Amino acid sequence: MFVKETTVKRGQRAYTYLQLVDGYRDETGRVRHRVVANLGRKEALKESGQLEALAGSFARLDPPMTGTRREVGALLLAWHFVRELDLVGVVDRSLPRSPRSVLSVGEVAAALICSRLCSPSPLYDVAGWAFGAAVHELLGIPAALLNDDRLGRALETFAVHSEPVRGALAARAIETFGLEVGRLHVDLTTLRVAGAYEDSALIAKGWGSDRHVRRQVRALQAATAEGVSVYWRPDPGNSSELALVGRSLERLAKMTGPAGVLVCDSACGHPKTLAQIQAAGLRYVVPLRASTGFQQKFRDEIGHESLRPLSYLAAREQHLPAANRTQYRGCLRDWTLTCPEDGREIPVRVAWIHSSQEGHEVAAARERALCKAESELARVKRGLGGRYYPTRQHVDKRIQAIIGPNIETMITVRTGTRNGKPTISWTRNQDAIAHAAQTDGIYPLATNQPGRLTALSVLRQYKDQQIVERRHRDAKHTLKVRPIFLHNDDRIHALISIVGLALLIFGLIETRTRHALGTSEQLPGLLPEGRAAIPTGANILAAFQGLGLTYTPAGIRLDRLTHTQRRILDLLQIQPPWPEQDT
16 A cells, blocks of 8 residues: 555646555456545645644554564663653653644653663764664654654653653652662762853853863762662753752652662762751761861861771772772761851761771872972972062962962971072971871761661761762763753753663663672673673673564564573563564
8 A cells, every 4th residue: 555646637726635545456467556545635634734644654554675674782671661661651641742743752752762772872863773773663663753853842842841750750660670769879960062052041161070160061860779860850050069959859858758868979068968958858978078177076086096997898809809908997976067057056977987098099199299399399499580480479479379278288388589589498397297197088977867877887878879970971971961962951951851761771771680680690791702791781781782683574583692682681571572583
C-alpha cells in the first residue's frame, strides 16, 4: 500500500487529493492499482494537522526491507530501564499534549535519553542516529519524526514541567528498584558553555572548580550511597551553592523521609546552612569551614593526644603494603556553634579526623609556597635599583603580590634604603610554621545525628562523597552533557534535565548489575583482551558495542550474543525481544 496524490481540475483551479492505493496483479500478471480509501484534500489535511498525523502513522507502520541492519548496542539496556520506569507514561501524564502532535514529549525524552546512553553527542542529527539504531524496533519511535523542530518544541514543553517530572521518575525508581535513600550525597557541579548568551537568565558568569570565572550553568545533584542519581537540578551559573542547597531541602526531605542524612562538602560547612538543614528535618555530615575557627578549637581543647587510631582503609589502598597506607586517627566531641547572622546556638557533634596523607600534602604544599615566595624574593633582590625596582615603594608593592595570605605570618620580609638604593631581606618564622603544622591533616566533620555514634562511622559516611563526584564525571565525560549548542534557556534547562534522567538510568544499570553479581565481584570480558573488571556504567554499556539486528524473511534476528553480553542480560533479567541468529 502507498499514498498517491491525484490532481483534479475544476475550471481554472486544480485540487490535490490524497488516496490510499493498494497494488496487486490481475489474472494476466499485470500490476494494477485500486483505491482503498480517499484520505481527503491535501490542503485541508495540512491545515487541520491530519496530514502530519498520517505521515507519522505511515512512518510507524512502514517495515524495512529484508536484509536491513540496525545497531542495537546498549539500546537494549536503555530500553529495558525506560520501560521499567514507565518513563514515556510518566512524562506524558505530567505534560499537556497537543491533539495534532504525532510524537509525544515522553517519546522524545525517551529517544534523547537513549541517545545519551548509547551514542552520546551534542544535540545534533538525532534523526540520523535513530535511522541507524533500533529506535523504531525497541521504542516504537520512527526516526523520521525526530527532526530538529520537533525536538526543540518538545524540549520547550518539557522545561516547564521538568521539576515534577524528575521527582516523579525518581520516586518511581525508588519504588520499583527498592533504592535506599536514607542517606544522600549532595554536591554541585558547573557545566561550562561557549557563546555570548547575553540575554540568558540561566547562562551566567560564575566561579568554577578551576578558580576561573566563565559562562556556565550550575547543576545540583544528589546520589544514593550506591551511586544512583535521584536528584539533578540545573540552575543559573552565578548562584551560590548555599542558596541552591537551601532551595532543594524541601524536595530532598520528601525524598529521604524523616531523619534522612545529607552528606555535603565544605561549601555547606557554615553554621547558617547547618541550621537550615536541621530546620528541614534532615541530618547531615558536613566538613566545617575554616571560618568556624575549628583550627584554634583543635589546638586549645582537642589536641593530637585525644585522637585514637581508626580502622578505615580506602579501596584504592587495599593492595598497598601496610606502611604505605593512609593512617587515620580521630575522636568525637560535642561543640556548640554560633550563627554569625542572628547569634543562634547550633549544637553539633564533631568527628575530629587526622589523615596522614593529607597532613603530608598540606605540609608539602606549604613548603612549596614558601620556596616559591623565597625564589620570587631572590629575583627581586637581584633587580634592586634597576628598571623594575628603583625605589623601596616599588619593592614593597611587589612583596604584597608575592606573599599571599596563607604564608604572610610564616615569612618576615624587611625592606629599607641604603645609599639611595632599596634593600631587602627575609627570614622564615619557624614558630608560625610550627603553629600552622599543628593542624596539618585535621578536618572536622560536623553532624547532628542522634544516638550512638563514633568518629569512624562518621568518617565512613563522608568518604562515600566520592560517589556523587563520580557521577558528575559520568555526566560530563560518559554522557557528554557538554558542549551545549542551544541558545534558548528553556531548551538548555530541559536538555540538562534529560541528561539527568539518563544519569539516573546509568546509575541503575551499574548498581543493579553489581547487586546481582556481588558488590566486589569482577565480570570477565569487560576490558580489552577479555580481562575482568568490576562493572561500571561505562564498561557495561561499552560491552554491547557492535551488537545489531537484521531483517530476515523469518523476521528480526539479533546477532549472536557474546558470553559477557549474555551474562549482563542474565544479571539484569533482560530477555531480548528477538531470537538470535543461527551460527
